[in-house]
Amino acid sequence: MIALTDSYAKDNHDDEQLICNHLLYMVQSECPEDMLDRFRRLFIGGRDYQPIEVRVALERFVVQKSADESFPLLLNRCCHILVNRWQMQPNTRWAIPELVTLLEHIPPVGSVFARGARRLRILMREFQGTEQFTTLQRLATVVRHTQESRGKLLRPSRYNSLAAEDPGGRLVGRLINRYPYLHEHCLLSRDSSYEHQQNVRQIRDKLQQQFELDLSSYVTYQVRLAEAQRRGRNIHPIPNPTLLSDPELTTALQQFVGKVQGQNTHHDLAQSFLTHSLQAPSFKSFKDDLYEYLTAAIDSRYGRKTFNDKLYNKLCSTLTRYDRQRPDARLLLRTASHLLNFLVVESSQRPNHYVFVDLVTNLGATPTIALLLKITLLCQQVKPSLERRFAILFNHYEAADEDGVPWLIQSMENMHVAFSIHFGAVDLSYLKRLD
Numbered sequence: 001m002i003a004l005t006d007s008y009a010k011d012n013h014d015d016e017q018l019i020c021n022h023l024l025y026m027v028q029s030e031c032p033e034d035m036l037d038r039f040r041r042l043f044i045g046g047r048d049y050q051p052i053e054v055r056v057a058l059e060r061f062v063v064q065k066s067a068d069e070s071f072p073l074l075l076n077r078c079c080h081i082l083v084n085r086w087q088m089q090p091n092t093r094w095a096i097p098e099l100v101t102l103l104e105h106i107p108p109v110g111s112v113f114a115r116g117a118r119r120l121r122i123l124m125r126e127f128q129g130t131e132q133f134t135t136l137q138r139l140a141t142v143v144r145h146t147q148e149s150r151g152k153l154l155r156p157s158r159y160n161s162l163a164a165e166d167p168g169g170r171l172v173g174r175l176i177n178r179y180p181y182l183h184e185h186c187l188l189s190r191d192s193s194y195e196h197q198q199n200v201r202q203i204r205d206k207l208q209q210q211f212e213l214d215l216s217s218y219v220t221y222q223v224r225l226a227e228a229q230r231r232g233r234n235i236h237p238i239p240n241p242t243l244l245s246d247p248e249l250t251t252a253l254q255q256f257v258g259k260v261q262g263q264n265t266h267h268d269l270a271q272s273f274l275t276h277s278l279q280a281p282s283f284k285s286f287k288d289d290l291y292e293y294l295t296a297a298i299d300s301r302y303g304r305k306t307f308n309d310k311l312y313n314k315l316c317s318t319l320t321r322y323d324r325q326r327p328d329a330r331l332l333l334r335t336a337s338h339l340l341n342f343l344v345v346e347s348s349q350r351p352n353h354y355v356f357v358d359l360v361t362n363l364g365a366t367p368t369i370a371l372l373l374k375i376t377l378l379c380q381q382v383k384p385s386l387e388r389r390f391a392i393l394f395n396h397y398e399a400a401d402e403d404g405v406p407w408l409i410q411s412m413e414n415m416h417v418a419f420s421i422h423f424g425a426v427d428l429s430y431l432k433r434l435d
Contacts, residue, residue, distance in 0.1 A: 014057075015057040015058070015060055015061040016061065016070075016074055016077075018053070018054060018057045019054055019057055019058055019061070019074070019078065020074075020077060020078060020081060022051075022054045023078055023081045023082065024081055026038060027081060027082055027085045028085070032086060032092050032094070032095035032098075033095075035082055035095070036095060036098055036099060036102065039078075039082065039099065039102065040102055042054065042055060042058065043058075043075070043078075043120070043124060044102065044106060044107070044121075044124065058116075058120065059116025059117065059119075059120060060116070061074065062116060062119045062120045062123055063115065063116055063119050067119070067123060068123075068126075071123045071127070072123075072126075072127050072130045072132055072133075073132075073191055075123075075124070075127055075132075076130075076132040076133075076136075076189070076191060077191075077193075079099060079103075079136060080192075080193060080195075080196050082095070082099060083096050083099070083136075083139070083196070083199075084193070084195045084196055084199060087143075087199045093143050093146075093147060094143075094147055096139065096140055096143045097140040097141075097143055097144045099136075099140075100136050100137055100139075100140035101140075103124075103127065103128065103133065103136065104128070104137075106121065106124045106125045106128070107121070109121045109122055109125065131189050131190070132189050132191070134398075135186065135187050135188060135189045135192075137173075138173070138176045138186050138187050139187050139200070141173070141174055141176050141177055142176055142177040142183070142187065142203060142207070143203075145177035146177065146203070146206075146207070170401055170402045170403065171398070171399055171400065171401060171402065172394065172397045172398050172399070172400050172401075172402055172405060172408065172409070173398040173399060175243075175402070175409070175412075176394070177207065178243070178412070178413075178416070179390075179394070179412050179415075179416055180203075180204040180205075180207045180208040180211070180416075181204075181208075181387045181390070181415065181416065181419055182387065182390060182391045182394055182412075183200055183201075183203065183204040183207075184197075184200065184201065184204065184384075184387075185387060185388050185391035186391050186394060186395065187200045187203075188200055208420070208424070209425065209426070211241060211416065211420060212420050212424045212425065212426035213426060214239075214241035215241050215242075215417070215420055215426075216426055217238050218238050218239070218240055218241055218249075219253065220238075221235070221237065221238035222250070242413045242416070242417065243409060243410075243413050244410065244413050244414070244417075248366070248410070249417070251366055252366045252369075252413075252414050252417050252418070253417065253421075255366050255367070255370050256370070256373065256417060256418045256421045256422070257421055260297070260370070261296065266370065266373055266374060266377060266422075267377060267422065269293070269296075269374070270374065270377035270378050273289070273290075273293050273378065274378060276289075277289040277290065277293070277327070278327055278328070278332070280326075280327055281326070282323060282324055282325065282326065282327075283319070283322045283323050283324070283325050283326070283327045283331055284323035284324070286327035286331075287315045287316065287318065287335070288315075290315060290335070291311065291312050291315050293374065294311065294339075294371065294374060294375070295308055295311065297367065297370055297371050297374055298363070298367075298371065299362075299363055299367070302362045302363055307358075307359075310355075311342075314338070314339070314342045315335075315339075318335055318338045318339075319331065319334060319335065319338070329379075332378060332379050333379050333381050333382060336375050336376075336378065336379045336382040336385075337382055337385055339375055340372070340375065340382065340385055340386055340389055342355060343355055343356060343359070343371070343372065343375075344356050344372070344386070344389040344390070344393070345389050345392050345393060347392065348392050348395065348396075351392060351393075351396050353393060353396075356368070356393075356411075357407060359371070360407040360410070360411055361407065365407065365410035365411045365413075365414045366414050368411065368414075369411060369414040369415050369418050370418070372386060372415075373418045373422065376422075377422065380423070383419075383423065390411075390412065390415060393408060394408075394412070
């Protein structure tokens with residue numbers, strides 16, 4: 001029985017390698033148009049595929065009992081064989097969204113009758129409900145936006161008409177290209193290859209760099225505009241690179257760059273806190289100092305209602321077994337993570353985010369993000385954790401209409417501005433001239 005099971009596993013592995021090696025070879029020699037057609041004929045279009053042994057191997061693979069679990073991994077791997085190749089050259093990236101369009105429009109199961117072809121069609125339609133398919137859709141959205149923003153519109157082809165049937169409306173998910181800090185958490189799945197991880201990071205870095213340049217250009221324009229108006233002159237306008245209104249963006253810039261307590265910026269306050277509070281005699285005393293540091297950013301009219309008490313109780317109950325120890329960087333990191341659980345969201349399994357919504361509703365998006373920034377500036381190692389929590393919120397509302405969750409979009413936009421100013425590569429220190 002064991003030998004028989006091992007034999008099935010070996011056959012499955014051999015079929016998978018045959019299919020993947022075939023696509024690896026063909027994508028190096030065929031243009032994207034031909035590869036899209038080849039992919040359609042192999043996985044969607046029927047039995048007229050050459051070489052026939054590849055199609056036979058695929059049908060043999062999908063009729064195995066383990067195919068429910070193994071097929072999504074195989075299909076995802078095959079997709080990324082093409083995606084990774086096309087991503088290497090700007091003039092072939094247009095094919096990535098078209099590949100995803102093919103996957104979005106699988107014909108009904110009833111149109112095929114042969115056992116292997118029917119089973120394949122069922123699994124192809126079931127793939128549309130997987131994490132792997134969702135990450136491919138998000139990647140297609142990012143690539144499509146990047147191509148269009150550079151004037152490289154998707155090529156006209158037989159597949160564009162399919163995409164036109166479902167433009168995506170105004171769903172939150174279409175905004176993924178705007179938030180590079182979400183990309184590693186939203187565009188990668190558990191089985192993403194190292195090559196795909198590198199591609200996603202490359203896309204992320206380019207989009208982030210472009211946003212920082214656009215933000216810098218916009219603020220330079222605002223400074224020059226104020227001077228030009230005083231002199232009665234006109235200058236060429238520069239568009240606001242965010243979804244915030246001009247006044248909202250100005251408020252965010254002043255909050256994240258300017259002085260927020262006396263002559264201190266958020267960065268100054270964080271450095272001062274670290275200098276003094278890490279010398280506290282005990283972790284319990286440190287948490288008391290941390291409470292004062294955080295609540296200084298909270299409107300007292302809101303804080304006095306219930307929030308300040310909830311925050312204090314949360315801190316008091318955090319890692320209590322270390323209360324008598326001296327605070328250190330490790331305890332700071334763990335405390336920051338616990339605070340993000342409380343203030344934003346804990347996990348995708350426990351997506352309760354009432355506290356965060358309440359904060360944004362009562363304080364506004366900018367002060368709420370400023371509170372999260374204060375935590376991140378104390379412990380930059382917690383930044384990926386904060387990004388991951390925003391990815392959980394993004395995933396949760398991905399299919400929602402934008403107009404239904406303005407608080408989320410304003411928060412993500414503010415987060416992008418705050419991250420760009422404090423952790424970006426472009427020097428935006430001159431933004432202080434907006435004060």
